[in-house]
Structure formats: C-alpha cells, structure tokens
Amino acid sequence: MTRKNSKRLAYFESWFHPVADEILARRPDIQPVRLEYAGDAEANWTAMAEAHGYQVSARTELRAPWFPGRSMLARCPNLLAVSSTGAGYDVVDVDACTEMGIIVVNQSGTNKEAVAEHALGMMLCVSKQMIQSDRALRRDRDWDRGGFTGREMRGKTVGVVGLGQIGTRTAELCGGLFRMRVLAYDPYLSAEEIRARGAEKAELADLLREADYVSVHCPRTAETLGMFGAAEFAAMKPTAYFVNTARGGIHDEPALADALKRGLIAGAGIDVFLDEPPPMDHPLLGLDNVIVSMHIAGITEEAREAMAAAAAEQWITIFDGKRAPRIVNPEAWPAYVARFEKILGFKVEDNA
Amino acid sequence: MNPNAKRISYFEYLPNNEAFKEVVARRADVDLTRMVYAGPEADNWKQLAQTHVYQVTAARDDLPRQYFAEADLLARCPNLLAVSSNGAGYDTVDADACTAAGVLVVNQTGGNKEAVAEHVLGLMLCLCKRIMETDRYMRHTGGINRNAYMGTEIQGKTIGIVGLGNVGSRVAQICRAAFDMRVLAYDPYLTAEQCRERGAEKSELHDLMRQADYVSINCPRNKETLNLIDERCYGLMKPTAFFITTARGGIHNEAALAKALSEKRIAGAGLDVWDVEPPKPDDPLMKFENVVASPHTAGVTYESRWKMATFAAEQAIQILDGERPPRLINPEVWPAYARRFEAIMGRSVKDA
Numbered sequence: 201m202t203r204k205n206s207k208r209l210a211y212f213e214s215w216f217h218p219v220a221d222e223i224l225a226r227r228p229d230i231q232p233v234r235l236e237y238a239g240d241a242e243a244n245w246t247a248m249a250e251a252h253g254y255q256v257s258a259r260t261e262l263r264a265p266w267f268p269g270r271s272m273l274a275r276c277p278n279l280l281a282v283s284s285t286g287a288g289y290d291v292v293d294v295d296a297c298t299e300m301g302i303i304v305v306n307q308s309g310t311n312k313e314a315v316a317e318h319a320l321g322m323m324l325c326v327s328k329q330m331i332q333s334d335r336a337l338r339r340d341r342d343w344d345r346g347g348f349t350g351r352e353m354r355g356k357t358v359g360v361v362g363l364g365q366i367g368t369r370t371a372e373l374c375g376g377l378f379r380m381r382v383l384a385y386d387p388y389l390s391a392e393e394i395r396a397r398g399a400e401k402a403e404l405a406d407l408l409r410e411a412d413y414v415s416v417h418c419p420r421t422a423e424t425l426g427m428f429g430a431a432e433f434a435a436m437k438p439t440a441y442f443v444n445t446a447r448g449g450i451h452d453e454p455a456l457a458d459a460l461k462r463g464l465i466a467g468a469g470i471d472v473f474l475d476e477p478p479p480m481d482h483p484l485l486g487l488d489n490v491i492v493s494m495h496i497a498g499i500t501e502e503a504r505e506a507m508a509a510a511a512a513e514q515w516i517t518i519f520d521g522k523r524a525p526r527i528v529n530p531e532a533w534p535a536y537v538a539r540f541e542k543i544l545g546f547k548v549e550d551n552a
Numbered sequence: 553m554n555p556n557a558k559r560i561s562y563f564e565y566l567p568n569n570e571a572f573k574e575v576v577a578r579r580a581d582v583d584l585t586r587m588v589y590a591g592p593e594a595d596n597w598k599q600l601a602q603t604h605v606y607q608v609t610a611a612r613d614d615l616p617r618q619y620f621a622e623a624d625l626l627a628r629c630p631n632l633l634a635v636s637s638n639g640a641g642y643d644t645v646d647a648d649a650c651t652a653a654g655v656l657v658v659n660q661t662g663g664n665k666e667a668v669a670e671h672v673l674g675l676m677l678c679l680c681k682r683i684m685e686t687d688r689y690m691r692h693t694g695g696i697n698r699n700a701y702m703g704t705e706i707q708g709k710t711i712g713i714v715g716l717g718n719v720g721s722r723v724a725q726i727c728r729a730a731f732d733m734r735v736l737a738y739d740p741y742l743t744a745e746q747c748r749e750r751g752a753e754k755s756e757l758h759d760l761m762r763q764a765d766y767v768s769i770n771c772p773r774n775k776e777t778l779n780l781i782d783e784r785c786y787g788l789m790k791p792t793a794f795f796i797t798t799a800r801g802g803i804h805n806e807a808a809l810a811k812a813l814s815e816k817r818i819a820g821a822g823l824d825v826w827d828v829e830p831p832k833p834d835d836p837l838m839k840f841e842n843v844v845a846s847p848h849t850a851g852v853t854y855e856s857r858w859k860m861a862t863f864a865a866e867q868a869i870q871i872l873d874g875e876r877p878p879r880l881i882n883p884e885v886w887p888a889y890a891r892r893f894e895a896i897m898g899r900s901v902k903d904a
Contacts, residue, residue, distance in 0.1 A: 260698055313707050314681075321677025325684075328674055328853070333846040334684055337831060338838050345830070348846070350853045354666050377730045378670075480694040493686040494698045500681070502705045 205231035207519045207544065208278075210251035212237055212266060216285060216499070217508035224512050230519055237263040248276050252543065253515055256292060258285040259447075260476045260495050269293040273300055278543050280536065281518050283511055286311050286498050287365065288447060290420040294529050301535030304528040305518070307510045309365040311503035316369035318497035319415050319445045322469025323358075326441050327351045327413075331491040351412075351439070357381040359411030360399060361427075362418025362446065363389055368397045370415055375399070383407045386418070408435040413443065420447035428452060433459035443469040445497035448476065457483035460490060471497045521548045557583035558872040558897075559631075561599050562607035563619060564588060567638045567660070568854075568861035575865035582869060589616050600629050604896070605868045610639040610659075611848070613829045622646040626653040631896055633889070634658055634871045636864055639851060640665075640718070641800060643773060647882050654888035657881040658867055662718045663860035664851035668798050669722035671850035672768050675822030676711075678844050679794045680704045685841050704792070710734040712764030714757070714780070715771025715799065716742055716750050723768055724751040736760045739771070761788040766796060773800035781805060786812035796822040798850035801829060810836045813843065824850040874901040 210233045215221060224232050233251060235244050244266075248254070254276070256268055265272060268282045270293060279302055282292050287308040297304050325331055328350035336343045358374040360367045363386040374380040375398050383406070384399035391401040404427075408414065414436065418424050428442070428451035436442065442465055444451055453474060459465050467489040473482070477494050484490050498507075510526075518524050521540065527533070537548045558581055566572040576584045585603075587596050596619070600606065606629070609615050619625065621635040626649055634656035635645050640663070647657045678684050681703040689696050711727045713720045716739040727733035728751050737752035738760045747754040757780070761767060767789065771777050781795075781804035789795065795818055797804055806827050812818050820842035826835070830847045837843055867877045874893060876886075890901045 313705050314703075317677055317705055317707070318681050318683070318703075321674060321681055321683055324670055324674030325678055328671055328846075328849070330671070330674055330678065330844065330846055331684060331687060333849055334844055337845045337847055338833055340833060341830065343847075345847045345849055345852065348849045348852065349857070350667070350671075350849065352666050352670055352853045352855045354670070354855075373730055377726055477690065477694070477696045477698070480691070485691050491683060491687050492690050493681070493683050494690060494696045494701065496681065496686060496698050496701050496703060499698065500703045500705045502707075504702065 204228045207231065207253070208233055208251045209253040209255060209515055210235060210247055211255035212257050212263075213261065215255070215508045215511070216504040219505050220508035220512040223509060224515065227516060227519075230515065237266070245275060248272075248279075250278060251276060252278055252280050253518065254279055254282045255511060255515070256282055256284055258495075259288075259291050262291055267291055267293075268297065270296040273297065273302065280540055280543060281305060281524070283307075283514060285511070286507055288419055289528055290447060298529045298532040301532055301539045303518075303524065303532050303536050305514055305524045305526050306528055307507045307514075308526055310506040310510045311498035311500070312365040312369045314500040314503035315366045315417070315445050315497045316373055318471060318493070319366075319370050319417070319443050319469070320373050322443045322445070322471070322491055322493075323353060323413050323415070323441060325491050326443075326467035326469050326489070327353060332488055335488070353380060353413070354378040355380065356412035357383060357410050358413040358415060359383045359385065359402065359407035361385050361404070361407070361414065361416045363394055363397050363399060364417060366445075367415075367417035370417060371398045374413075383411060404432070405435065408432055409437075411440055412437065413441050416444040416446045416450055418446055418450065420449055424450050426450075426452055428456070430455040430458065433464050436465045438463060439466050441465065441467045441469070445469075445471040448472040448474040454483060457487060460484075460487050471495055521546060523549070557581060559583045559585065559603050560605045560607055560868050560872075561585045561587060561603040563609070563615065565609070566607065566861055567663075567864060568857040571858045571861035572865045575862060575869065579869060582872060589619075593618075597628055600625070600632075602631055603629060604631055604633045605636055605871055606632060606634070607636045607864060607868065608638065608644055610637045610641040610643055611829070612643045615644050620644045620646070621650060621657075623649040623653075626650065626655060633893060633896065634868070634877070636868055636871075638864065639663075639860060641772060642881065643800065651882045651885045654885060654892040656871065656877065656885060656889055658871070658877045658879050659881060660860040660863045660867075661879055663863045664853075664856035665718040665722045667853040667856040668719045668770075668850045669726060671798050671824060671846070672719075672723050672770075672796055672822075673726055675796050675798075675824075675844055676706055676766055676794065679796075679820045679822055679842070680706055682842075684844050688841065706733065706766070707731045708733065709765035710736065710763055711766040711768060712736045712738065712755065712760035713752060714738045714760070714767065714769045716747060716752055717770065719798070720768070720770035721750040723770060736764060757785070758788055761785045762790075764793055765790065766794050769797035769799045769803055771799055771803065773802055777803045779803070779805055781809075783808035783811065786817060789818045791817060792819050794818065794820050794822065798824040801826040806837060813837070813840050820844075824848055874899065876901070
C-alpha cells in the first residue's frame with residue numbers, strides 16, 4: 201500500500217450503488233474525486249488532469265464533454281484506466297485509449313441475469329400480447345379477447361445475436377425452460393465455443409430467416425451499428441419478434457418502425473434508443489405492437505450493487521498494480537505498464 | 553340429419569374449429585352441430601334434447617344463463633351423456649347436478665398449461681422489471697428518468713403457488729429449474745411427498761403469503777376457493793411482493809386487493825381474471841400503475857387452442873364409443889352413467 205490519497209479516481213455524480221463508496225473507503229491510498237456535470241468546468245478539467253482513474257457514467261447519464269475520446273484524453277496526462285458502468289463501453293474511444301497506453305475495463309457479467317430476464321420478459325410480453333391487452337383494458341371496451349390470442353415460446357426458435365455473458369444466459373433460459381432451438385450469430389466464436397454455450401452457430405441471414413424471436417446481445421461497435429435495417433427485418437418471419445436490450449443504434453429505428461407498421465414482423469421489445477430518452481414523437485412510440493422501456497434492462501437493484509461492487513474491486517486491483525480481470529483492450533498492456541510505473545512510482549506485477 | 557348419428561353440439565365457437573373438425577371428420581357416424589346464442593330458442597332446445605355430448609365454453613360471461621349445464625338444462629336433455637368444457641375450468645357446469653342426472657363432466661386440463669405458465673412468468677418479469685410502467689410513461693409523459701424505474705430480479709427469490717395442478721406444476725418447474733427460486737405450494741389435496749415430486753415444498757396458505765416474493769394463483773374456482781385470498785392474506789404479504797392470478801375471478805377478493813395496492817402493502821399485481829369479465833376501464837384496479845391487466849387471455853394461444861380442440865374432440869369420440877374418458881371430473885357418476893349409456897346408445901360401455 202502506498203501513501204494516503206495518492207491514487208485519484210474521478211467520477212461524475214454517483215456510483216450506481218453506495219456499496220462502491222464503502223469498498224473504496226477501506227483504502228486510504230485511493231481518493232475518490234466526485235465531480236458534477238453542472239460544476240465549474242475549469243475545476244472539473246483540473247481534477248481530470250490529475251486523475252489516475254476515470255469511472256465513466258453510462259451513456260444515458262453521461263454529458264459532453266466528458267466522453268473519453270481523443271480530445272478529452274489529451275487533457276488527462278495522468279490517466280491510466282477508464283472503467284465503464286456495465287458490460288457496454290461504447291462511450292469510450294477504445295482505440296484512442298490503446299494508443300495512449302490507457303486500459304479500458306468493463307463490468308461484464310454483473311448484470312447478465314437482469315438483462316436476460318428483461319429480454320425474456322419482453323419476448324413473453326409481446327408474444328402473449330400482454331402490452332396490447334393492458335392498454336385496451338384501461339382504455340375502452342372496443343376489443344375482442346380473441347384478438348389478443350398469443351403464441352407460446354415452447355419449442356420455437358430463438359436467434360441470439362452476440363453470445364457473451366448475457367446472450368449465453370438468454371440461450372440457457374430459452375433452451376432449458378422452453379426447449380427452444382437456439383441459434384447464435386457471433387463472428388468471434390467458433391461453432392465449438394457456441395455449442396459449449398448452448399447454441400448452434402448460424403450466419404445472420406439464416407438466423408433471421410429461421411428465428412421466431414431475435415434477441416440482440418452484442419456490444420455497440422463500428423461493426424454492429426446499423427446491423428438491423430430494412431433488409432434484415434424483411435428477411436424475418438412475419439410471425440417473429442425482435443427484441444433489443446443491448447444498445448440503441450444497432451437497429452435502424454425508422455426501418456424497424458416501418459417493418460412493424462407493414463406487418464413484416466409481428467412485434468418488438470425495445471429497451472435501447474439512439475437518443476435516450478426518446479422524444480414522445482419517436483416513430484416506435486406510436487405503435488401498438490411494441491413494448492418499450494427506458495434502458496432499464498440491466499439496472500435492477502441486484503445488478504446495480506453487483507456492477508458497483510465489481511467496479512470498485514477492479515479499481516483496487518488496478519491501483520494495487522495487478523492485472524485487472526476485465527480488460528477490454530489487452531493490447532494496451534505494455535504501454536500501460538510503462539506509464540503506470542512512471543506515474544504512480546511503482547511497478548505493475550506483469551504476469552500478462 | 554342422420555337419426556342414428558352420435559351428436560356433439562356447441563354454441564358459437566370451439567377452442568379451434570379447424571382442429572376439432574379435423575378429428576370429427578374422421579368419423580362418419582359423428583355429427584357436429586353449431587348453435588348460436590341469438591338463434592330461436594326452440595331450435596336450440598330441440599338440438600340440445602338430441603345431443604349426446606354438449607361441448608361448452610368455460611367463460612361464465614360469454615354463455616347465456618339458460619345454456620349453463622345446470623339442473624334446468626339437464627332436465628331438458630334426456631340423451632345427454634356428457635358435458636365437455638372447452639378448457640381446464642368448468643364454471644358454466646354444475647358438476648353435482650350432472651352427477652345427479654347421470655351425466656359425465658369432462659374438461660381439457662393440461663391443454664393450456666404451457667400457455668398459462670408462460671403468462672405467469674411474463675407477468676412476473678413485467679412486474680419486477682416495471683416494463684409496462686415505463687412503456688406507459690414514455691408514451692404519455694416523456695422525459696423519463698430511468699433511475700426512478702429500477703427493478704428487481706426473480707432469480708433466487710421465493711414463489712408461492714396456490715394450487716399445484718398442471719399449470720402450477722409447470723410454473724414450479726420454470727421457477728426452480730431456470731431461476732433457482734424457492735417454490736412453496738399450498739394445495740390441500742396433495743401430500744408433502746406429492747408436492748415434492750412436483751418440485752415444491754408443501755406450505756400452509758398463510759405461511760406461503762408471508763414468505764413469498766411472488767404469489768401465483770393456479771387453483772380452480774369452487775366453493776372452497778371462492779374468496780380464498782382475502783384481506784388477511786394480502787396483509788401477510790411482503791411490501792415487495794407481487795400478486796399474480798391467471799386462474800379465475802372470485803378466488804381473490806378484488807376490493808381487498810385494491811386496498812392493499814392503494815396502501816402500498818404489496819408491490820404490484822398481475823391480473824388475468826376478474827369478478828366480472830371483461831372488467832371495465834373504470835374498474836378500481838385499473839387505476840394502478842403497478843397493475844398489469846389482461847382479459848383472461850393467459851390460456852389463449854394458437855397452440856393451446858389447437859391442443860384443447862384436439863383433446864376435446866378426441867375425448868368426445870371416446871365417450872361416444874363407450875370408453876371411459878381420460879379427464880373425468882365426476883368419476884362417482886360412472887355406474888349411473890353406464891346404465892344411461894346402454895339405454896341411450898343400445899350397447900354397454902367398454903369399462904363398466
């Protein structure tokens with residue numbers, strides 16, 4: 201352990217759960233530096249310039265100019281690591297961090313149960329027309345219950361796009377609970393790895409053609425932005441449902457609204473939007489065969505505590521000079537090791 | 553009309569016309585007749601007087617009172633061998649009166665267990681993740697703060713199932729196998745050992761209400777279960793617990809439930825069944841944001857309709873052939889029924 205308050209960890213507003221403060225409070229050498237978006241910009245920049253770590257907010261809460269991109273990072277010469285709130289790290293310019301010798305870490309796995317349960321809830325909700333019937337019951341008597349006839353999930357086919365922690369749990373729920381056939385599109389995994397995670401490897405085109413439910417669980421990256429557009433929705437079955445609890449922008453919003461309006465697909469469950477929260481005149485908000493929620497899939501009480509605890513523990517590992525367990529850009533490691541020693545004055549245990 | 557035909561009659565609709573007719577079409581000696589509620593009563597009574605199997609809806613609020621299978625109707629139907637319900641419930645049938653008249657009562661229990669169990673899980677997930685609330689807020693108010701809608705997870709929680717039959721057992725299996733939930737069951741007709749075989753711990757009703765994070769009602773409506781879930785029961789529930797019913801209206805006391813919700817004694821409710829169906833938009837339970845409402849559609853899926861229609865048609869033909877039906881509600885009627893079958897059909901039953 202090194203001297204008091206020698207390792208400065210900057211964050212804006214709050215952790216997702218007070219457990220992070222409790223964990224970090226046990227370490228006198230780590231100084232959490234709380235900043236406010238509405239605070240004095242000059243003071244914030246001074247704090248960021250001194251910070252060794254930056255715990256970055258989720259996109260929904262994060263404000264410009266505090267997105268860790270090239271221009272911001274250039275003003276943070278002491279920064280060694282950037283840590284995301286949850287599994288996603290699309291607010292971070294990873295390439296810029298790598299070039300600058302900054303490691304990017306995430307909290308992958310901590311909210312997998314929350315998100316998988318949300319995706320499953322949305323699938324059940326749209327296929328049983330629960331949202332449509334709830335709206336109709338509260339509104340009027342101008343409906344017939346036969347019009348709310350649903351479809352069962354058991355024995356159907358689900359296509360999981362992105363078979364990481366959350367996708368794997370979704371596959372387990374669908375395959376185990378409902379004896380569903382589970383197809384997975386994940387170009388980073390082999391057929392064997394996909395089988396080990398309870399799914400069959402599929403190309404995207406085949407998955408779209410065969411799935412009764414398409415559930416998106418991949419990160420938002422240059423590769424996945426706009427992955428679902430007019431052609432993809434047109435390739436789906438007219439009885440199929442599209443669920444996205446991953447990130448806005450992976451599906452094209454006007455194309456999805458159009459596919460739903462034209463009956464090219466049966467319904468959708470959407471937790472993520474390009475702009476959050478979406479404006480009330482957003483095209484998806486006017487459609488009856490859509491259930492929306494506001495990027496809450498991963499923020500249950502349990503998940504927030506797990507995310508905050510995992511982030512705080514990972515910061516302690518980093519500041520102790522050990523290799524963090526969830527590094528997104530391992531290629532930054534050599535440069536990081538050199539910078540760490542120069543900036544904090546002791547060596548990283550380089551067991552990479 | 554063939555005077556020697558074996559006759560099945562029904563009003564308005566079958567669980568699925570195509571599936572039912574497909575089974576009946578294999579038999580030249582079976583005559584299937586549709587009646588309409590608005591048709592001349594004399595014609596309906598003439599048809600019913602000749603009918604051997606009366607296929608009847610279980611929906612109390614759909615069927616005109618005079619066509620309920622009760623003493624008055626039975627007295628006018630000398631050829632009636634069996635009353636067959638479209639579903640698992642048989643609320644439109646007076647089973648005691650049928651027994652007294654030597655008439656079999658059969659249902660299609662099991663045909664919709666998957667549909668109802670999936671609906672229960674959908675309600676649980678929609679409630680704990682507050683999905684419907686956010687959908688409503690985003691469409692009607694806008695500018696949502698997602699942190700105000702933090703949910704909880706179902707994994708590892710406790711569910712209390714009231715009635716561990718076909719549906720209850722499937723709910724138990726889903727909750728235990730996929731979500732590691734503790735499953736309590738209140739079912740006075742099952743021993744502790746039988747509950748264990750169905751994946752649950754036997755519990756008394758009040759203990760179940762006290763311990764459960766989710767209470768799911770899955771028992772039939774009868775004299776014993778009417779008003780079973782009363783003010784005392786809601787008072788025992790945790791303030792974080794959810795109440796779910798997909799069984800029948802009248803088992804839970806609606807006024808007491810509304811009181812519990814308005815006093816925030818429980819966290820929310822998922823309601824598929826109502827005292828009077830369909831419920832009106834100004835129903836007091838409809839004013840709560842933490843209620844998810846559906847109009848008795850839990851069992852209504854394309855798949856379950858098909859299964860129930862096939863079950864029902866096959867069972868009706870078994871009865872007409874003198875066989876003992878697999879889903880007999882009033883087995884004590886058998887000796888009297890056997891004598892009537894012989895008198896009406898001119899031969900003895902196969903299983904006397």
